[in-house]
Amino acid sequence: xxxxxxxxxxxxxxxxxxxxxxxxxxxxxxxxxxxxxxxxxxxxxxxxxxxxxxxxxxxxxxxxxxxxxxxxxxxxxxxxxxxxxxxxxxxxxxxxxxxxxxxxxxxxxxxxxxxxxxxxxxxxxxxxxxxxxxxxxxxxxxxxxxxxxxxxxxxxxxxxxxxxxxxxxxxxxxxxxxxxxxxxxxxxxxxxxxxxxxxxxxxxxxxxxxxxxxxxxxxxxxxxxxxxxxxxxxxxxxxxxxxxxxxxxxxxxxxxxxxxxxxxxxxxxxxxxxxxx
Amino acid sequence: xxxxxxxxxxxxxxxxxxxxxxxxxxxxxxxxxxxxxxxxxxxxxxxxxxxxxxxxxxxxxxxxxxxxxxxxxxxxxxxxxxxxxxxxxxxxxxxxxxxxxxxxxxxxxxxxxxxxxxxxxxxxxxxxxxxxxxxxxxxxxxxxxxxxxxxxxxxxxxxxxxxxxxxxxxxxxxxxxxxxxxxxxxxxxxxxxxxxxxxxxxxxxxxxxxxxxxxxxxxxxxxxxxxxxxxxxxxxxxxxxxxxxxxxx
Numbered sequence: 001x002x003x004x005x006x007x008x009x010x011x012x013x014x015x016x017x018x019x020x021x022x023x024x025x026x027x028x029x030x031x032x033x034x035x036x037x038x039x040x041x042x043x044x045x046x047x048x049x050x051x052x053x054x055x056x057x058x059x060x061x062x063x064x065x066x067x068x069x070x071x072x073x074x075x076x077x078x079x080x081x082x083x084x085x086x087x088x089x090x091x092x093x094x095x096x097x098x099x100x101x102x103x104x105x106x107x108x109x110x111x112x113x114x115x116x117x118x119x120x121x122x123x124x125x126x127x128x129x130x131x132x133x134x135x136x137x138x139x140x141x142x143x144x145x146x147x148x149x150x151x152x153x154x155x156x157x158x159x160x161x162x163x164x165x166x167x168x169x170x171x172x173x174x175x176x177x178x179x180x181x182x183x184x185x186x187x188x189x190x191x192x193x194x195x196x197x198x199x200x201x202x203x204x205x206x207x208x209x210x211x212x213x214x215x216x217x218x219x220x221x222x223x224x225x226x227x228x229x230x231x232x233x234x235x236x237x238x239x240x241x242x243x244x245x246x247x248x249x250x251x252x253x254x255x256x257x258x259x260x261x262x263x264x265x266x267x268x269x270x271x272x273x274x275x276x277x
Numbered sequence: 278x279x280x281x282x283x284x285x286x287x288x289x290x291x292x293x294x295x296x297x298x299x300x301x302x303x304x305x306x307x308x309x310x311x312x313x314x315x316x317x318x319x320x321x322x323x324x325x326x327x328x329x330x331x332x333x334x335x336x337x338x339x340x341x342x343x344x345x346x347x348x349x350x351x352x353x354x355x356x357x358x359x360x361x362x363x364x365x366x367x368x369x370x371x372x373x374x375x376x377x378x379x380x381x382x383x384x385x386x387x388x389x390x391x392x393x394x395x396x397x398x399x400x401x402x403x404x405x406x407x408x409x410x411x412x413x414x415x416x417x418x419x420x421x422x423x424x425x426x427x428x429x430x431x432x433x434x435x436x437x438x439x440x441x442x443x444x445x446x447x448x449x450x451x452x453x454x455x456x457x458x459x460x461x462x463x464x465x466x467x468x469x470x471x472x473x474x475x476x477x478x479x480x481x482x483x484x485x486x487x488x489x490x491x492x493x494x495x496x497x498x499x500x501x502x503x504x505x506x507x508x509x510x511x512x513x514x515x516x517x518x519x520x521x522x523x524x525x526x
Contacts, residue, residue, distance in 0.1 A: 005375055005453070006281075009358070011291070011367040038401045042387070042394070049389050049430075115402060118380045120361025187297070271364035275295050 007120055015267075022267035029124030036125045040132035055140040062092055063144050069209055079211070086148040090235045091208035093141045098174050098230060099199045101134040105178030106185040106192035113277035123266070123273060127179050131171065149238060157240030166233030166243070169251040173230060176258040183269055186276040202227050226254055281373045283453040283484030285359060287334035289368035292358060292509075293325040328354040331368070332511040334504070338484035342514065343500035345491070345523065350506040352489035356380055356456045359487060374453025374484055377403065379461060382443040392427035392434075392442050393418070399446040413449050420475065421445040422468065437464050444472055448479055455483040460495050493520060 029036070048054035069092075070085035077084070105127070109116065112126045149155045185191040206227040212219065222228045229247040236243045329351050336342055344352045357363055358370055360378035385402045386395055396417055400410040418427055421441045423434075431439060440463030461476065462469055480486050480499065488500060496503060497517060505512040505523045512523060 005373065007361045007372040007376065008369065009361060009364050009371075010369040011365040032404075034406070035401050038398070038407075042390070042398055045394075046387055046389050114381065114384055117362050118357055118360050118378050118384065119402065120376070121402070272295065274362060276297060 018267045018270070019264075022263060022270055025122045025266075025270065026124050026263075029122035029128060032122065032125060033128060035121070036128035037132055039125075039129040040136060043129070043133050044136050055137055056143075058096075058137065059141050059143055062096065062141060063089075066092055066144065073209060077210070082152045084211075086152050086154060086239060087211065087235070088209060089144050089148045090238060091231060093138070093144055094170070094231055094234050095203060095206065095208050095227070096141070097134050097138045098170060098227065099203065100137060101131055101171075101174040102177045102181060103192075103196055103199055104130050104134065105180075105182045106195055108178065108182035109186040109273055110277060116274050116277065123270060124179075127175060127182065130178055130182075131175050134174075135171070145238070154239055159237040159240065162237035162243070163234055166235075166237060169233050169248075169255060170230050172255040173226070173251060173258060176255070176262040179266065180258075180262045183265060183273060186273055187269070206231060223250075226250065229254075283338045283374035284372070285334060285336040285454060285485055285487070286371045287332050287359075287368065290329055290332040290334070290358065290365050290370055291327070291367040292329040292354060292363055293327050293366045296324045296326055328509050329358065329506075329511075330509045332506075332509075334511070334514070336485050336487070336502075340484075340502055341480070341486040341500040342488070343496035343503040343517065343520075344487065344489040344506060345493075345496070345503060345520075346506035351509040352506055353380070353458055354509075355506065355511075356458055356487060356489055359454070359456055372454055375404075375451060376454045376456065377450045377452030377479075377483070378456040379447055380456065380458045382440070382447055382461065382463070384447075386431065386439070386443055388432040388439075389430055391430055392421070392423055395431055395442060396427075396446045396449070399443075400449060403447075403450045405450065417445050417449045420471070437468075440464050441468055448475055451482070452479070453484045455480060455486045457486070457488045459490050460488065460492075460499070493524060496520060 044055055048057070051057060053060060066085070066089040070081065070088045073079075073088070074081045074084040108126045108130045109123070112129075115121055116123070116126075149158055181191060181195050185195070202225075206225055207222065208231065212222055212228070223246070229250045232243055232247050233251055332351075332355065334342075344355065346352050354363070356378065357380065358365065359372060360376055360380070361370075361372070385399050387398065390398070393414070396414065397407075397410055400413070401407070405413075421427065423438060423441060426434065426438065427442075431442065434442065444461060444463045461472065463472060486499065488496070490496060497520065501517050502514050503517050503520045503523060504514045515523060
């Protein structure tokens with residue numbers, strides 16, 4: 001119904017129709033995926049314009065944080081450095097991508113207000129923009145990941161295909177969360193503050209800086225932390241340790257369930273989002 | 278398959294804007310509403326503003342429609358609705374043809390990026406591919422007359438130079454349906470003449486023009502039809518020669 005040369009907007013309602021329109025939005029966003037990519041590149045380029053290191057500044061600060069925390073905690077917890085340092089490094093890098101995708105999701109639609117109010121661009125385009133922007137950042141931080149894996153010899157045992165599967169699951173889950181907080185933030189301006197606090201809390205509650213083996217009897221506490229599973233699915237294969245089957249079940253269930261809920265909410269609110277802004 | 282001829286059709290188009298006040302945006306209020314069952318406060322619902330009420334519109338290739346009406350009468354809302362940004366509350370909007378909305382020249386302009394980058398970005402938003410932009414770049418660059426400044430960040434530009442850039446980038450599109458909020462006039466006298474010619478060419482190529490403006494002389498110059506909006510209610514579409522009747526009404 002919608003194409004480059006045909007546009008139809010109706011006041012028709014009903015669940016089925018709204019679902020159809022939401023699906024069309026998603027389809028159109030894939031048709032113009034290049035636009036989301038261009039916007040994401042532009043975001044990264046313009047954020048770091050005039051700086052020498054560009055996005056590598058965050059990489060650098062992450063690297064320093066990794067070294068600091070790595071050396072300190074390795075001594076505090078009495079863990080060998082060659083085990084702990086790569087563990088923390090990968091934890092920080094991948095958790096930052098998740099946090100970035102979700103936190104920046106709050107701005108997805110608010111930031112796009114100008115474009116949404118005078119074009120027929122799909123809403124999903126702006127979600128992909130946020131997701132791509134964070135993947136571009138991840139691309140820069142891979143320097144740390146590869147450096148650690150090579151320096152400490154993990155590259156010999158790293159299961160890269162399995163880690164890629166983990167990254168895909170991570171992106172699938174982070175993107176529905178990003179979309180959900182994006183819609184909610186457009187409507188309620190309190191949401192971004194809440195999201196930032198929750199993600200900060202999640203960082204300390206998840207095994208980024210500490211190892212789950214320290215948990216002993218309280219392992220059940222970890223099982224209910226979705227971020228633990230998200231992180232493990234990427235980190236464990238790279239460090240050559242097995243991922244529990246349970247983690248994959250949780251991640252797939254979360255991705256499917258989360259996307260269904262998000263898509264239903266999007267279908268309901270799609271025509272209103274532009275008015276929230 | 279041959280695309281259908283260029284046209285715009287609105288039937289019984291009604292648009293209401295829900296007004297989410299500062300109050301309504303507070304999460305606390307919304308949560309409280311859920312927990313106490315929607316009886317909290319005097320405004321349990323969201324206030325609506327009716328921006329367009331039962332607008333009927335039918336335009337075909339060759340139609341140049343002028344929209345007149347007081348501030349807040351719904352001209353811009355109608356243009357935005359035609360661009361596909363708003364979903365009607367009642368009725369339908371159907372547009373056949375590529376739409377170019379020149380409503381806000383500043384759309385997508387990033388002042389820290391260079392002129393070239395902005396042309397690229399604007400083109401991408403308007404639906405051009407990278408290749409198409411490359412093909413047009415020389416022509417757009419030449420038209421801006423900014424020369425070496427195009428490689429500089431836009432924030433170093435004067436107001437007039439920014440206007441030139443935005444105008445050149447925004448008008449580099451191929452469109453069948455051109456939506457304009459006020460006839461665009463940017464830059465110095467010399468550039469305005471050039472810009473005028475370019476706009477006219479764009480209008481000639483486009484099948485349909487919808488122009489919202491307060492200036493009757495402009496309408497008489499560019500439009501062959503006119504419609505008046507008053508509080509979101511549209512008059513019938515009249516021949517431009519009868520514009521004085523509408524203005525008097």
